[in-house]
Amino acid sequence: xxxxxxxxxxxxxxxxxxxxxxxxxxxxxxxxxxxxxxxxxxxxxxxxxxxxxxxxxxxxxxxxxxxxxxxxxxxxxxxxxxxxxxxxxxxxxxxxxxxxxxxxxxxxxxxxxxxxxxxxxxxxxxxxxxxxxxxxxxxxxxxxxxxxxxxxxx
Amino acid sequence: xxxxxxxxxxxxxxxxxxxxxxxxxxxxxxxxxxxxxxxxxxxxxxxxxxxxxxxxxxxxxxxxxxxxxxxxxxxxxxxxxxxxxxxxxxxxxxxxxxxxxxxxxxxxxxxxxxxxxxxxxxxxxxxxxxxxxxxxxxxxxxxxxxxxxxxxxx
DNA sequence: TTAATAACAGACCATTTTGGTCTGCGATTA
DNA sequence: TAATCGCAGACCAAAATGGTCTGTTATTAA
Ligand code: SF4
Ligand code: SF4
Numbered sequence: 001x002x003x004x005x006x007x008x009x010x011x012x013x014x015x016x017x018x019x020x021x022x023x024x025x026x027x028x029x030x031x032x033x034x035x036x037x038x039x040x041x042x043x044x045x046x047x048x049x050x051x052x053x054x055x056x057x058x059x060x061x062x063x064x065x066x067x068x069x070x071x072x073x074x075x076x077x078x079x080x081x082x083x084x085x086x087x088x089x090x091x092x093x094x095x096x097x098x099x100x101x102x103x104x105x106x107x108x109x110x111x112x113x114x115x116x117x118x119x120x121x122x123x124x125x126x127x128x129x130x131x132x133x134x135x136x137x138x139x140x141x142x143x144x145x146x147x148x149x150x151x152x153x154x
Numbered sequence: 155x156x157x158x159x160x161x162x163x164x165x166x167x168x169x170x171x172x173x174x175x176x177x178x179x180x181x182x183x184x185x186x187x188x189x190x191x192x193x194x195x196x197x198x199x200x201x202x203x204x205x206x207x208x209x210x211x212x213x214x215x216x217x218x219x220x221x222x223x224x225x226x227x228x229x230x231x232x233x234x235x236x237x238x239x240x241x242x243x244x245x246x247x248x249x250x251x252x253x254x255x256x257x258x259x260x261x262x263x264x265x266x267x268x269x270x271x272x273x274x275x276x277x278x279x280x281x282x283x284x285x286x287x288x289x290x291x292x293x294x295x296x297x298x299x300x301x302x303x304x305x306x307x308x
Numbered sequence: 309t310t311a312a313t314a315a316c317a318g319a320c321c322a323t324t325t326t327g328g329t330c331t332g333c334g335a336t337t338a
Numbered sequence: 339t340a341a342t343c344g345c346a347g348a349c350c351a352a353a354a355t356g357g358t359c360t361g362t363t364a365t366t367a368a
Pocket of ligand 2: 009245246247248255256257258259261262263264267
């Protein structure tokens, strides 16, 4: 059903929060947790993941916490999703762990689906964390024309 | 993790199969099931769904079966996904059944996420079943220009 | 030196979603 | 009027996800 997981949501919220801090400011889990009402334990997992994947820098000490490791413009949304969920993929058959889809031999829709998948990847790759955060609700996407095409208020 | 469900896969396979038939030719579940090794019962569900949503025409009789109700160029991939999975959505909070996401009050990522969602929707809406099926691995969707808006080749 | 603070690690369980099965009914036509 | 097909929905099993618990390790300030 093409839904982002809650953990990715948490990750993006946390990253958003961190981006709003002053340069080099470290923030601990509790602060983020309180800012958004996210259970600390699971948030911890999420941040650990981001740290392990090189998106966050952890400061492993009292008065420590996390800070962005790279400038926000160098982190894509796809990076974040990949860090949390593992590889993204529209298809059940793609990339490596091909769990032997029963249909794979007779399948004539794989390549078109891969093209769609590619487009989505590209879209996610193309959007940096910085762009993501500083987007204005009104301007932003409308210019891109994306929203208007989706349907009119009925 | 952004994965299409197996049922959508089945639906697309079946639609692909049906598109390859002669005009007005009806095909029953068994034939599709055999063509792709899909369990008949679940395929039945999927086709029923497509029929109820106006994508397929059912012929409720011996020697009956299914046929496309509309020309393939008038059916989008999004239509198919919607028919099978219900509403598509990247977000947990969007469209109607807002299951009171705990974060919704303090959430500062909703609108950017909605923009991404919009782009994906558009992309899926923009691709017709016809285009989907007849796509050459290399050419294909580029002509519609949808891709270009999503970012430039770097 | 040591106690407090914070991240790290992983097992673990509960809930939801998904894939798939079963059982029976309804429409059409030869 | 019986065979062939779709229709409908309850039902179950497996997987994915969300969330909890228990404990360990690194750093620093008292
Ligand atoms: S059906 Fe075709 S596309 Fe879908 S998973 Fe199996 S092989 Fe990949
Ligand atoms: S976090 Fe924000 S975006 Fe994600 S679901 Fe809750 S409200 Fe919607």
